[in-house]
Amino acid sequence: MLSFFEPIKKELAFVEKETIKRLRNSVSLISDIGIHISKSGGKRLRPALVLLSSKLCGYKGDRSIHLACAVEFIHTATLLHDDVVDEADIRRGTPSANSKWGSKASILVGDYLFSGSFSIMVSDKDLRIMESLAKASVKMAEGEILQLSKHYDTTISKECYIDIITKKTAELISSCCKTGAILANVDEEKTEALASYGKNIGIAFQLVDDTLDFIANREKLGKPLGNDLREGKVTMPLLRAIEGESKENRDRIKQILCLPGLDGEGLSFIFDLIRRHKGVEYSLDMA
Numbered sequence: 001m002l003s004f005f006e007p008i009k010k011e012l013a014f015v016e017k018e019t020i021k022r023l024r025n026s027v028s029l030i031s032d033i034g035i036h037i038s039k040s041g042g043k044r045l046r047p048a049l050v051l052l053s054s055k056l057c058g059y060k061g062d063r064s065i066h067l068a069c070a071v072e073f074i075h076t077a078t079l080l081h082d083d084v085v086d087e088a089d090i091r092r093g094t095p096s097a098n099s100k101w102g103s104k105a106s107i108l109v110g111d112y113l114f115s116g117s118f119s120i121m122v123s124d125k126d127l128r129i130m131e132s133l134a135k136a137s138v139k140m141a142e143g144e145i146l147q148l149s150k151h152y153d154t155t156i157s158k159e160c161y162i163d164i165i166t167k168k169t170a171e172l173i174s175s176c177c178k179t180g181a182i183l184a185n186v187d188e189e190k191t192e193a194l195a196s197y198g199k200n201i202g203i204a205f206q207l208v209d210d211t212l213d214f215i216a217n218r219e220k221l222g223k224p225l226g227n228d229l230r231e232g233k234v235t236m237p238l239l240r241a242i243e244g245e246s247k248e249n250r251d252r253i254k255q256i257l258c259l260p261g262l263d264g265e266g267l268s269f270i271f272d273l274i275r276r277h278k279g280v281e282y283s284l285d286m287a
Contacts, residue, residue: 053180143167170202
């Protein structure tokens, strides 16, 4: 990842400074929550892709810095809202904002960051970029709602799962790459090629991220293994196991997922099935 960031190391440092600067506010709760989650160890993949795609296309200027801040604000807003929806206590190994300041504050600061991102875009005055990021934001919300509606649903198809992760993750990453192309004013073919590349990165990123719930080191992951299962999220490693199992075991998986405080024997049963059907390897190969 370090080598991935090397060509934009200087610009990414400017983004970090600009992000913190924009988070400082006379309303201390905005500053406290915004800076807390901003400094909690995120990868900065989305702003990095704005910077990399714009540099790839030959753009020279500081608009990429401001727009990289805008996409990081959008992403951070969704993290705040996601942790409220998931009732998460931990985010990247540190206390989540909702566990420290409460759900109401997290939702409102998330709303503030969404508004702030679009304020940056309005100041930039590029309707194509505004349209791309606005559409991505709508798709993200659709994806999160679709995922919520499918919690504990062991009958969802792989296609439905891919649709969920495309909307909730890949659409914004695609728009980040497209933003860089638009900044450089390259032709439509190159712009759409970068957008497609970004979408594929986003799908692969989420596929890999979803496997971590089954194999990652707890300290590295920043949350307990099986956390997605406890929240009722049916991801590709589990779908791979379900499709190869008997109806009896499929019914048992559903019963286990619906148990409050999923742990112990039930969790071990699902993990064993995923190992037996190589669900993690299947997901990584797909990525």
